Amino acid sequence: MAPVPLVTRAGIESLLTQHRAALDKQPGQCLVLVHGRYEPGERTEFRLKPVEGKQGERAVRVTDQPSVLGIAAEWLDYQDTGADSGVLVVTTGVDPAELDWDLRGHALDTGLLRVDPVEILRFRFGANRLDPRVWQSGWLVQALLDAEPTGGWPRRGGVLTYDDALLALIGQRLGVDATALDLDRLLDWSRGTGPVRWGELDNVERDGISEWLVERLGPAAETVLTLVSAGRGRDALALGVVGTALADPSLPREALVSVGGLFPGIRSDAVEAFSSAVDGTLSRWITAAGPEESQTRHDVLAVLERADELAHQAGLGEALSGSTLLPSAWRARLRTLATALPDPKAASLALGELRRHRLADLLTDQKATATMAVRLARWLAAPDPGVPSVAAGVRRQVTEWGWVDYAVAVLWAGDAATDPVSAKAYHDLCEQAVARRAASDEEFSRRLASWVPHARAQLSEGALLIEDVLATVAAPLTGDAVPVVIVLDGMSASAAVQLGDELGRRPNWLEATPVGGTRLSAVSAFPSITRVSRPSLLCGKPVAGGQTTEKEGFAAFWKRHHKLARLFHENEVGGGAGQSLNPDLVAALAGDEVVGVVLNTIDDTLGPGREGDGTTWRLQDIRYLNTLLTQARSYGRPVVLTSDHGHVLERGRAAGPSLATGDYGARWRTGTAADGEVELRGPRVLEGDGKVVLPWREDLRYTQKRAGYHGGAALAEVSIPVLVLLPSVDALPDGWAGLASEQTTPSWWRDTPEPVTETTTSVPKPSRKKPKSVPDGPGLFDHLLTDTPEPAPAPPRSIGQEVVKSKIFGSQKAFVRRAPDVEVIAAVIDSLVEAGGKLSLAAIAATAGKAARNIDGFLATVQRLLNVESYPVFELIDGGRTVELNIELLRTQFQLGKP
Known part of the structure; x- marks a missing residue:
């Protein structure tokens, strides 16, 4: 004998709605017999909403009776209640043949109605019909009926498709917005309440949902759901980080086996697809997190630290030292850079490796400190030009040594990672830089002592x-x-x-x-x-x-x-x-x-x-x-x-204030100069009656401690x-x-340093009087004073000059109205070539001068001149902030040949 099906309140409501026309023909009390057993715990009394244009709500009472006598007794009792338009629904498992005709005569449709889950589902969604794949998937029909939310399924009309049915079910069962579900969101779901919800589903429903998600999202979804089913959902992202090692062809075989052991029973292609998806997800999270503190930043670091733990537990620490995601690999690169600092070239290469690690976009403070260390190492490796004059000293302070002071200030504050190897290397570098700066200050102070007494505009x-x-x-x-x-x-x-x-x-x-x-x-x-x-x-x-x-x-x-x-x-x-x-x-x-x-x-x-x-x-x-x-x-x-x-700045190197008598301030006093000080006198000394003592050492001060002096x-x-x-x-x-x-x-x-060259251009003097005119051309007796020099050979043309002299450029220029002077175009091309192909808009404007007063129009014109047949020779990149010249393509398009 077939088991009696369970009937829910939703099923009763759908059945009554389906037979609403027949119900409306019986405005008084009505008996409805349903084959089935009412779900224990469901409400036994509720109201059936009216159909538009029909009579009002009808009260419904549901009772479950296992025998014909029980059905008859319940119907008699219901008639005595006086419910004029009520509906009594009796669920029963009796054979229809056992029902006498007197009872059948009172029943709707004079018989025992059966609940068709497919029809109920159609009514619950308000659909005209169902996609055949829906009603052919028995598990899906029952799952949708079981998962119906309190407010009912959204009314759809038309056809309830298979995909729409799965989206509705997944949204309700997994607690996600199924319409926007992708691998990123599935991975995020695996770290929250997902594993608990997934574990509450029966095996048939899990298999059905899993099959559809894999079909929709690819094999990576299979790995996520398998890990969730195995109780490892919270570690899914961390495992994916370790799994990215499978894409490394240099990974030893034993390491490959160890990585595979973290994904038992999962196909290798599914693991690879999953790990690739994790890599992309974390990259997007890192970009979204930014350098500031945020929940996303915390989540990324937590995932990566957990991945490090799993790798260590699997004995993969050494094998994954080249990872671009693991924090241990980031720390290793920091230590490599720190130990390489005595060799600026090696340190620059190590800095490049550090920047290629994905955490460089997240741990920006550590990256900035490491960058400053490499820059200081380069500066320390360059020859020290000394301070040949006061003018040279202040010029170099503003154009170069100010950058040194900036780097020292950042490096002095240390690295948040507190790695002892890096800390020691940074400390040593700071000490070397401060010592070299002190030597420059001492030499500068000696120049000042002889310069100040006579310094005025003309001298x-x-x-x-x-x-x-x-x-x-x-x-x-x-x-x-x-x-x-x-x-x-x-x-x-x-x-x-x-x-x-x-x-x-x-x-x-x-x-x-x-x-x-x-x-x-x-x-x-x-x-x-x-x-x-x-x-x-x-x-x-x-x-x-x-x-x-x-x-x-x-x-x-x-x-x-x-x-x-x-x-x-x-x-x-x-x-x-x-x-x-x-x-x-x-x-x-x-x-x-x-x-x-x-x-x-x-x-x-x-x-x-x-x-x-x-x-x-x-x-x-x-x-x-x-x-x-x-x-x-x-x-x-x-x-x-x-x-x-x-x-x-105060660096904590002074034991306390130095003794000062007479007039004094934080960094000046009157009296006699001692070690680390210089005496200045003259009309530009405006304290101490034209004579003061100033410290050149930065650790000397005459007042209480401050942040700077x-x-x-x-x-x-x-x-x-x-x-x-x-x-x-x-x-x-x-x-x-x-x-x-x-x-x-x-x-x-800069990242591609070149030797520093000293500029010796003097600062223009303020105009005091009108300059005398100087005749053009040679003097009358110049030929007696010097031999007539041989004419110097013409210098070779630059790339820019070659371009503007070419026939192709002439053809391009013929179609451009009011093109800038060719000398300007040549200068812009040459400046880009000299810079390696990229320059800021400010650099382009500085090179072009007044021709670039409308920088947007100027750039558009240069593009028309250089982008022959629309090939991208001259382009804006970096959100329009940088100009890029494809030098090889420039040579090809203008037939310049190889350099």
């Missing part, structure tokens, strides 16, 4: 004095728009190179210089403190004083240059509620006045109790700076970004960086040139 030996910055740099910028002078009090060369590097990556500013190829540097007044150097800068003459002196002197200087000017100190910069800047400052920026602004953020970080601050600087770290730059650019104003003095004779305190930012190429003064970021970073800082 500065090529050095730019701080009191001449406005005349030499700011005054020539008074063209169509007058400049904004922003003084970042205390900005050292180390801070300036960081801020300048960030500005160089912004396409909306062009850095410029009157000295070809290098950033300007100036020498502070002495001692290098705020009340001496800042008024000297802002007044245009050596003078000491406070804010009143600075305001009056700034206005007086520009009055001599026939300009109105106004100076704002930091307490006057901020606006009120809802205003980022003081309305008076905004109005001044919108007008015709030269505007000066003093910002104290950097100097403020040098105060007591601020240890650890001020080692790295971004534009956003300096209050008001970004807003001021934006406002200045919106009005087309050039910006001079400079300082009044630099600073040295200034006032001494170290290069980091005395050297003043001067950055000139133009809103467009059109604002370039005559004789000035653009300065690209590639020109402001020393070669040892």
